[in-house]
Amino acid sequence: MSTFSVDKETMESMLTNQGTNLWQLSLGHPVLLVxxxxxxxxxxxxxxxxxxxxxxxxxxxxxxVVFVHMTENKIADRYFQRYELSGAIHISDPECNYYAKFGLVKGNFTQLYGLQSWIRGFQSSVVEGNGAGFRRIGDGFQMPGVFVIHKGKIKDAFIHRLSHDRPDYESLVLNCCEIK
Structure with a gap:
């Protein structure tokens, strides 16, 4: 259970590509915010x-499932389509304001480029086929995170310590919310 909270005004200002906001979405059902x-x-x-x-x-x-990214929606839609996530609900945050409101920080050299990240990067890009990434589309220092929000409250969170941390998304949502 997370003790971290984000105010209603912030969640209301987080408009999705579909015209709703995070606050409204969370009132109806749990949201996995990535x-x-x-x-x-x-x-x-x-x-x-x-x-x-x-x-x-x-x-x-x-x-x-709602994604937050650092680019314009048209560019994001191309990436979502590439990963068979067409129709994904997402929020554009090029200035990383929402990242900061959720307590997500800029990474340091070790978090972003340490030996473990290089090893995991090779595994992800070559072994698993996610490709090597050299073109930054957003802030290359911004750390990611995952939150489960329901009824306007953060129910659980996974804050990445290292850029290559790999959360168990399914367990995160299924273990913290009353689900139909």
Whole structure:
């Protein structure tokens, strides 16, 4: 259970590509809110691949998946389509204001480029096929995070310590909310 909170005004200002806001969405059902790294990052693409695999199971439980990214919606839509996430609900935050409101910080050298990140990057990009990322589309120092929000409250969170941390998205939502 998270003790961290974000105010209603912030959630109301987080408008999705579909015209609703995070506050409204969370009142109806739990939301898995995924703050992504920049789209050029192999770990961002790994997250999209991981979520694409489990999204139908999560949504069948009445949970919405919402992404926050650092680019314009048209560019984001191309990445979501590439990872079989067409129609994804997402929020554009090029200035990383929402990242900051949710307590997500800029990474330091070790968090972003340490030896463990290089090893995991090779595994993700070459072994798992997520490709090497060299073109930054957003702030390359911004750390990601994942939050479960229901009825305007953060129920659980996964804050990345390292850029290559790989959360168990499904367990995160299924273990903290009353689900139909």
């Amino acid at each position: 703050f992504l790294r920049h789209f050029g990052c192999t770990f961002c693409r790994e997250a999209l691949s991981d979520i694409a695999k489990i999204k139908p199971r999560i949504e069948s439980k009445g949970i919405s």
